[in-house]
Amino acid sequence: MLSRVADSLYWINRFVERAENISRFLEVSEAMALDNPSGSAEPWLPLVDASGDRKHFDQRYPLHSPQDVMEFLLLDRNNPNSIVNCIENARENARQIRDVISTEMWEHINDLYWSIQEGEALWQEPEHEQLRSIRRGCQLFYGITDVTLSRDQAWLFSRLGRLIERADKTSRILDVKYFLLLPVPSAVGGVLDELQWIALLRTAGAYQMYRQSVRQAITPTSVARFLLLDPIFPRSVRFCLQQINETLERIHHSPIPESPDDLECMRGQLVAKWNYVRIESLINRGLHEAIDQLQTDLNQLHGLIHMSYFMTTEPTSKDLSTITTDPSCSLS
Numbered sequence: 001m002l003s004r005v006a007d008s009l010y011w012i013n014r015f016v017e018r019a020e021n022i023s024r025f026l027e028v029s030e031a032m033a034l035d036n037p038s039g040s041a042e043p044w045l046p047l048v049d050a051s052g053d054r055k056h057f058d059q060r061y062p063l064h065s066p067q068d069v070m071e072f073l074l075l076d077r078n079n080p081n082s083i084v085n086c087i088e089n090a091r092e093n094a095r096q097i098r099d100v101i102s103t104e105m106w107e108h109i110n111d112l113y114w115s116i117q118e119g120e121a122l123w124q125e126p127e128h129e130q131l132r133s134i135r136r137g138c139q140l141f142y143g144i145t146d147v148t149l150s151r152d153q154a155w156l157f158s159r160l161g162r163l164i165e166r167a168d169k170t171s172r173i174l175d176v177k178y179f180l181l182l183p184v185p186s187a188v189g190g191v192l193d194e195l196q197w198i199a200l201l202r203t204a205g206a207y208q209m210y211r212q213s214v215r216q217a218i219t220p221t222s223v224a225r226f227l228l229l230d231p232i233f234p235r236s237v238r239f240c241l242q243q244i245n246e247t248l249e250r251i252h253h254s255p256i257p258e259s260p261d262d263l264e265c266m267r268g269q270l271v272a273k274w275n276y277v278r279i280e281s282l283i284n285r286g287l288h289e290a291i292d293q294l295q296t297d298l299n300q301l302h303g304l305i306h307m308s309y310f311m312t313t314e315p316t317s318k319d320l321s322t323i324t325t326d327p328s329c330s331l332s
Contacts, residue, residue, distance in 0.1 A: 005100050006157045007310040008093040012101075012109070013145075013161035015090035019083045020138035021169040022073050025050065027131040028203045032196070033066060044069040049176040050169070051081050070127070083134060087113055102148035105141070112137040153251060160247045160305070167240035168298055173203050174227050175291040178220065197223055209233050224287060225279040237294065238274045244301075245271045251309070263304040270297055 025047045044066045048057045056079065061068035076082045091113040098106050115122050115137070122130055142162070149155045177200050197218045201207040210226050213233070230236040245267045260268070282290045
């Protein structure tokens with residue numbers, strides 16, 4: 001497969017996954033704001049932190065109102081990671097490789113793009129319906145991809161982009177909300193305390209599956225364990241890393257040599273590390289530090305994938321530095 005085509009497939013799915021995650025984050029925060037009628041941005045600012053764009057947000061929106069957060073993450077054309085920009089970027093990548101993806105994939109991403117343009121009927125709906133429509137549009141794109149695209153390298157690179165973005169966003173939202181939600185002793189077990197942890201699970205699309213898997217009271221430790229280490233929940237970090245490893249194995253489609261390259265070492269080490277660690281160990285050593293290291297590892301993994309499959313010439317030192325610091329790739 002041409003490196004240009006693989007790159008576009010990878011980024012189409014990263015951008016759609018990013019838009020879907022941000023729309024869910026905003027949707028849940030809007031519901032949480034009903035329990036916080038003061039009008040403060042407390043339920044909202046963690047979403048800006050999770051996107052990695054806090055400095056940019058502070059410069060553009062010094063008042064930090066809830067509406068500012070909504071505008072920045074949903075509509076702001078100057079924010080490269082806003083929902084409208086993510087969908088536009090996904091559509092542009094899809095347009096360039098229309099002969100590779102299915103007609104249904106192109107028609108859907110094109111329809112989704114035009115539905116969010118200024119003045120369209122979507123923006124006349126209530127905000128929660130706007131977000132729900134965008135989220136469902138992104139999820140429908142996943143389904144169309146999975147039922148219309150042959151299980152060849154095109155599908156594998158699509159899946160790879162989606163999984164890396166998903167692991168990134170799950171870990172980020174847990175990191176920024178975990179410490180904000182850690183309650184003071186007097187609030188432990190209270191109604192608001194439980195509502196906040198439920199909101200965190202819903203932000204990650206994990207509430208129902210958490211309830212089925214963890215048949216006990218909601219605790220910070222059990223939430224962190226589920227989102228990071230559950231082996232079968234499709235949005236947990238562990239599950240995503242396992243699927244990333246398997247996808248890269250299929251793309252490589254050859255036995256690992258005696259001296260594996262950097263990408264093979266990186267993917268294998270990541271899976272081993274997160275398959276055989278206990279949540280208590282992560283918390284004792286510092287959960288924030290563990291997630292911060294995971295973000296660094298994911299950025300490095302992306303850089304190695306870029307060098308292995310998307311670059312058409314030998315990388316220079318300038319190329320290598322750009323790979324790990326490009327804000328469209330790394331949201332740190």
